[in-house]
Amino acid sequence: MKNYLLLMVLLILGFSGCKKSLDDRFLTPKRQYDLSVEGGFNTRITTQSIRLSKPAMSPGQNPTPISKAIVRINDGKSDIIFNESSVKGVYTGTAVNEPNYNGAYTLTIEYNNKSYTAVDTLRQVVNIVDDFLPLSTKMTADGKYSGTIPKHTFGYLNPNKWMISYLDLPVWNPGKFDQSKYYSYTHFLGSPNSLYPLNNLKRTFSLNKEDYITIVKLSLSERYAKYLYDVFMETDWSGLFSSVPVNATGNISGNVQGYFYAIDVDTRRYKASAL
16 A cells, blocks of 8 residues: 555656646747847838837746837938837837938847847839739629738749738738738748648638728848748748748847848729729
8 A cells, every 4th residue: 555655656746747847848938039129111101110029938928018228220321210109119210311222221229238230121112003913803793892812922023011901901000010910921932832721821801892902012122031931931831741940030130039121112092893
């Protein structure tokens, strides 16, 4: 009987030890970042927005806004100075110079006695009317226009990010950092693998012929496009036959998470019947 009790105690201790080991292994991040950077420079709106936060270190936590940082963007001619807005962790500045196409935009952040930098190239966007739209539409029997917007389309000449809005969906705003779920992407690289669940990644809509749809097209530098492709390899395109994780790395120096971008923007508004 004593031997039985001793065996049970040892098993309980062993299982609890394994559980703690597994919890530590799967819940503790392998890399803990100093800060996370979202946003960049755009040519559509003069007000530029950057959000800084401390990444959450456990599933039950939320990112913490970072205040009292010094933020600026150099557009090749002068610095755009940022100040923290009424929203904690969101910094805004005003661009006054003409776009520096094919030129470098440099972000500098000073925080907690450390300096971080990032560079991206501003590529001029091809006008929407001169490119293929990443959506399909058809008229239904009741006279409405139904459409499908795939999240990813491959084989385009240039990589781009799109935001297509209609009815109650919000219009693109670079100062809003919760709109990523509405983006779709055209890639110059091919589909990563036919076994990935790409067909489920799409939006559908149904509009009356007089309803309007707003299409915003954002240019991507080659490096930014590659970064997004790597991110999707670990998120949207992960599956049973996924390859080894690519561990997407941004363009910001130091121990920082995220990617600072410079984008050119074109926007058009159509009636559903004109698509």
